[in-house]
Amino acid sequence: MWSRILGGPVIRAASCWRSLYTMQLKSSQFQSLFTDGLNGLVELFGKHNYELRIAGGAVRDLLSGKRPEDVDFATTATPEEMKRMFQAAGIRMINNKGEKHGTITARIHNENFEVTTLRVDVQTDGRHAEVEFTTDWLKDAERRDLTINSMFLGLDGTLYDYFNGYEDLQNREVQFVGSAEQRIQEDYLRILRYFRFYGRVALEPKCHEPQTLTAIRENGHGLAQISGERIWVELKKIVVGNHAAHLLELMYQLGLAQYIGLPLDGNVEEMKQVWQRAKDHSPKPMTTLAALFNYLQDVEKMDLRLKVSKEEKNLVAFLIKYRRELCKDKDKPDSLKPFTDFIIDNRELDTQSKVCELLKYQGEKKLLEELCRWTVPRFPVSGHDLRKLGVTSGKDIGATLQNLRDIWKKSHYQLDKDELLSYVKL
Incomplete structure (x- = not known):
């Protein structure tokens, strides 16, 4: 799959050593990306002498042997240059909201291609960044959060890796680019992104770099200025990922709960037990989080901070209310009966789904399988x-x-x- 074609010179900058390594990717997943639309995009950028590479998560997925669902591109062309190029070629552009951030979306052969100009941070405040455009791939790479997200892949299959991202991916390690403290202070949401990618990449739950955890502990207060909506997007991905119980416990140990909508006195031990019971049954995020909550009023506090959906709020309230009461007869021979009766008596459309999550919470695999096969009968009398x-x-x-x-x-x-x-x- 790989052949090493270049080990570039060591580059000294910003007090950390960087080595540019390039490798050649020839996987079937990479080759499958080349549709008529992508071939047209590559041809157009090459014709105008602008560099174009795959960036970010798609590179990480391809290096892991996965075909990415979304592919983002980076380029040396500015947004204005891209607009002139696309207009001259008669290519339609859509979603112009991203233009101020350097992103142009072109539609070619019924496919959308999101292309972003290389950027360098001029000023950051922990939430947003003021950027300038650049043609320097290294400067764009060093403004990214994690080494595994800082790589680029040329459309000829050449990997451009400035911060040992490929090595970290091979070793299943999650590292910040350069200084963890600096990266976090640029955008405090990167604390949660670190945990999310740790759950996705790391094989073992407790292989964190001590200095990384120190930087998180000392800067966790910065999460208070991040919007609840952004926090919830990351948090619910953490909760359904690998090592979720360990990562949630670690967030409590690092003092993050108070900033991300979780109860200060969260029942961490119950959460760990629930996660262990439910993890093989694809629990919803709220199913695991519900174990942390001791009181219904904590749900209101969480909702004020995170702005969760009505469905999510109702589910966690349901689990807190019924996790003891509805399961008290589960050891009887006909133990599914209390659950089916409850569904019959509560004729809301999502009651069966909620009860399924309750059975996951309780670790009732057999009853869960039975309930998933069960069809709600219609009461025959009106x-x-x-x-x-x-x-x-x-x-x-x-x-x-x-x-x-x-x-x-x-x-x-x-x-x-x-x-x-x-x-x-x-």
Whole structure:
């Protein structure tokens, strides 16, 4: 797959040593990217003598043997130069909101290609950066967060790696580019990005560099100025990734909980047990996080900070409310029955989904499998059926329907309409 073609000179800059290494990628995943659209993009940039390379996460995925879902490109062309080039070629441009950040999106052969001019940070405030455009690939690489995200891949398959990102990826290590403290202070959200990529890349849960954890601990307060929406995007990816329980516990140990919407007295031990029970069943982020919450009012505080969706908020509240009560009869021989009865009685569309998450929370693999195969039966009697029998009072209709529903549940939902109506006493 690989052949080493160049070990470049060592470059000294900003108090850290960098070596430019290039390697040749010839994988099938890389070759599969070359659609008519991408070939047209490459040809156009080459015709105008602008460099074009794949950047960021797509490079990391390709080096890991994966075909990336999204591919971002970097170029030496400025946004104005790209616009003139695309316009001259009759290529439509869309999503112009990214232009102020140097990004132009071109549509070629019904494919969108997002291309960003190389940038260098002029000023940062922990949330945003003022940038200037550059043609220096090294300067763009050194403004990125992690070494594994700082590589570029030429469209001829040549890897450009300035900060040992390929070596770190091979060793399953997550390192900041240069100084961890400096990278974090440029954008405090990088603390959570570090944890997210650690869960994605690292094989073992406790292989952090001590100086990295020190930098996180000393700068964690900066997360207070990051919007809840941005924090939640990262946090929920951490919670469904590898080593989630370890990483959440580590966030508590480093004093981050107070800045990211988690309860200060979170039940970390319960969370670790829930994660261990649920991790093989694709739990939703809130299923694991719910274990941290001791009180429903903590959910309101979390929502104020993170602005979670209504569905997510309802799920965590549901799990807190029913994680003990609804599971108290689970050891009975017919232990799925309390759950199916609950679903029948609570006829909201997502009740079955919530109960499935509750079973993941409790580690009830067998019951979860049964419930996933179970189809909610339709109660066969309606108020109209009772009116035809002569029950006219709304109050009587409601009481009778509830009584028939209870009889139906006791029959394991087997009695049909005529059998149930035989129980009606006029």
